[in-house]
Amino acid sequence: MKVVETGNGARVMKNGGLDPQRVSFDKIPVIDLEPMFSGDAGAKEKLAADLRKACTEVGFLYIKNHHFPADVLAATFAAAEAYFALPDEVKMKNHVSKSKNNRGYAAMLEENTDPTARGDLHESYDIALDVPADDPDVLAGKVLYGPNQWPEDAPALRAALESYHAEMLTLSGHLLHAFALALGLDEAYFDQMVDKPLATLRVLHYPPQFGEIDDRQIGIGAHSDYECFTILAQQDGISALQVLNASGEWIAADPVPGCFVVNVGDQMARWTNDLFASTVHRAINRSGRERYSIPFFFGPNYDTLVEALPSCVDEDHPAKYPPVTSGDYINGRFAATFAHYAEAQKKEAGA
Template structure:
């Protein structure tokens, strides 16, 4: 049993090995039509995306228009950052930010409340918002400035270039989601004008020998936002939970991102789109790096089931909640010290 922000989820306790299936067991979506004007191709994309979101909730995208050089730059930045001395990383520790930006060390995150901590290091940034911004002054604590390592302008440049590319891709992908829900393409646009969108650099050291399934790279969890766009290096570690409660490998594919539905999109669609539980276990014997980008709506955007996803046979499953309130509730459950820090600063 796993507690998530959208309720209890169940899966089979079958060790740490996933079922090895061909990679095309997860759908591969060609995103090219969303950048073009061929209406028939765009509708085919919408139908494929709807099927992937309702049946799996986890898929690859290709032809996403993000230059490989931008992706390579972000991975190079991640490797350089995590190789820095601990003192450099601790100087921008997440505890120095009230909006969950900065560095976190091994075991400081615990995505699965039943587990013993996640075996990864992380570095987070989000939308760069100055301290003088009205939303920051109003106490909307998920907005604010990022923390950056001293004397590393190239690092910041590479990370920000990737962040900007992900924002553009996310807005195009959200247009495809709107079409998949039979909504106007721009339906969500006003709700993501100032998104709660987080970029995370992750470093997973390898695990050897017998592994305690309560302490792995990242424990079983569902993501909090609308969707996640994940870039992987060439190390196999990611596993997704299928509808039968079995773990399925989601290996890296060159030129592809992995996308998974998050809790907020599941709430918006009244459970129609599947928020997929997943985990990562690095048993490769090598260092692993990955870069997830979590895209969610504005702080005050209300997450309530869409009218098109509610009827007499499918009553609303979720109470309305704002995006900021939902994300705060999940961070408080996941990050050590987050709740205490924000309470102290209120």
């Protein structure tokens, strides 16, 4: 058995190498999000029940009929591919170390999501909610807020990512309403907690891996996500994502045309007292092709207190986790994952 440390504790996986178990797609459920747009009460009730089942039993799901513009998705994949093809010295002009709030480019092996591993075999570009440098929250030292940095050599990347981020905020609002209903809450329960969300958008490039692979150095190591939920776009026909099930077995989460992958994050697991599963996952690109993916991580405002919801605790199920603000939780997880971020935090603390 191998143990993976996450922000919510240890998870166990069986020793099974790098090959996932292949199962039919209905093992990772497909949720139709159309009722959140049509407003039909009965259809919303069914959606909420389906979503609750998916989140309690799997923690991963596909969503269809999400109303995300296909042209924005295509433009972002194209811009990402063009950007990552630039010379390393050009991309390093916007390295994340030049940003106080973890925005910009990170090179191969600079991130390490699994503390037992040797670095993740991908490169990335990160943006988040674009908050001006003179914003009161930025001036107060809430380091996850701040301005994005943009590459002068890739104007198409900025245009694509800004459009994608804006559309994802809209989609996340609909999805969060569905989560509220799935928890038996008013549809707008979380709205006041996400009017200035910690919402990070990444584009990722994974080179293919050939031959014998060291399981300590793969595309992205075993981990759980930190925020409420992640909405992931995968390229059709390129398999890499694997999900750890309750039995400690890796299940393939292959791309499904027209669908996003959604997974529960650690903050939602804390809110629900682990009723909703924050599921460990990893990516190994053995497709023989370059792989690009676009994850969007959606979490509440910096000062939102994340603690077990009243409907998720009782005498038999006391709160498992101490209350923590969203900002403090994410800061801690970033420091554990990104060496440059941890170093910047140390310098800031010693200033």
